[in-house]
Amino acid sequence: MIQPITLIGAGICLAALYAQYKSRPRNARRTSLGQKLKLAKIIGIALLAWLSLYYSLQHSIGQIDGNDRPPSLIERAVSALK
16 A cells, blocks of 8 residues: 555655746757666666565565565565566
């Protein structure tokens, strides 16, 4: 389940990005393919870091609570990517 603080943070980030997009001049320089690829790499790395942290914490909390279960397919895939 997604926590409300996560939704609030995501909303603030999206609002800031939208405000920045709207504030740029109409005749601004277009982004190049290299800049788009760099942004895609950064977003991909951030997503992998978030997934690995999320599943690591989820597994650790399960061990502390005594709900020791085998890792799921996604958990194994994220662990392999670390």
